[in-house]
Amino acid sequence: MKRGDIASKILFLCASFSTLIVFLIIIFLLREGISALNWNFLMGMVWSPHKNLYGIFPTLLGTLVVVAGAIIIATAIGVPCAVFLAEFSPFWLRNMIKSTVEVLVGVPSVVIGFFGLIVIIPFIRNNLGGRGESILAGWIVLAIMSLPHIISLSEDAIRAVPTSYRQASLALGATKWQTVRRAVLPSASSGMRAAIVLGVGRAVGETMAVLMVVGNPETPWIPTGVLDRVRVLTSTIAIEFSYAEWGSPHQYALFAIGVVLFFIVVALNLVATFVIRRRNWNG
């Protein structure tokens, strides 16, 4: 066999490693979590390890509410930002904003959570009442975390629209904004929808920042207002894994939450990749 052939085989094995990890993840999560996964787990209203009750419905709903609000805020700010970046900004400004956004993607979430804990929570407590730890605080913090993802993915989608579309529209006498609104955005919309779906996936999986501001009541309930404390899936695992006895139903339930998170993320990824035809990474 030629050296190049051997190299390509070895490289293929390396490239398959990520796939292997994804499979190992689900196998090992299921190994622990499968015994806890059933209808009562998904639809149960009470989560109380003391009473051996493990129902995640209120937690699931809490996650949904926090993520939905955060994504709405992040989209409302992020999409216009992406439009400006892709269509209106001069080169130097675009470079600067993109760099900021890229740094923002990696800002330690524990620092953002700390910011929420020290600044946002007291602000809510003093101005709106309640304990401060709330859905609202979760929205703000999670929107900060999701914003950079939404911006960079939607900007990619907008820039993927061929220049000829813009030229044709401008040549017909349309203004810049008319061009963007009537010619560019409609063609970019499927890519932007995919960006939002992926942003939802990221937000569902965010742990630290949300954990520090949503309150995590001992027994979660169905939230009735934006100042209610809630629990989310990720925070339940993070807070309880250290005192869940290894081999107990409590531990199995926590792994089962991991399985639920896994499938939510895979489902959202499938939607973004196949249902909404995304700009291919193959370029």
Add this chain to the structure above:
Amino acid sequence: MDELTKENIIKAGLCASVVITILILPVIVVWVGSNGIGVISWEFLTGRPYRFELGGIFPQIVGSIYLVSLCSLLGAPLGVASAIYLAEYAPNNVITQTVRFFTETLAGMPSIVIGLFGLEFLVYYLQLKTSLLAGAVSLSFMTLPWTIRASEEAIKMVPRGYRDASLALGATKWQTILKIVLPAASPGIITGILLGMGKAMGETAVVWLTSGSGLEAFVPRSLRSPTGSLTMYIYLLATQGHTSESMSRAFGASLVLLVMFMAVSVSALIVRNYYLRRLGPR
């Protein structure tokens, strides 16, 4: 209202959204900096933590550096190799699409799920215990897809002419990749690895479950020792320490973490800007 006025109003609105976005980062940096600078002292940087209110963060700083370096040592070669395959060899078929899909899936995997997996698979099943090694390997699972994506993009940006020239001189494909494509793409690859290191440095959930959830008072002595990290220290002090003394220590540690994180990220961006300038405008 005529079209031009409308256009200006819309532009102003778009600008506002940009201003909000770029202000977030400086606001947080300044907030952490102004609250944290007071705590920073030689003793704080070189001492060991003792309870929540006393001592320093030396084991945490070293722990974070160990975790991040080991993570990229393990993850970077694998990531670059995967990227070479995907960019240069992968045929456009179902297998390649599957590999790509799962790489993307791993990129979107919640860090707490990776942490749970690390806890089950590495800590218990492979019996690595809660340790530096378990933490670094779990972190490399998390950063791997990001390294792959950045390296693949860098490799694809190398102009076709480079490859054609090398092949025309009689070099094999493998020689071309090794001697021409990789050196040309290396700044982009380094950027990707650095951005991955920044992500690993700021990660809390993964290290919490796999490398140590307490206020570790010692610098790890081996790969099997529990390892503290700055992120874990900040989390513990911010949520469980209730005195102003522990809060100010959390600020101090946040400042140190942010400085380390910004150093890594900014050097990543500098390397890339240099790279883009060298390749010329696209």
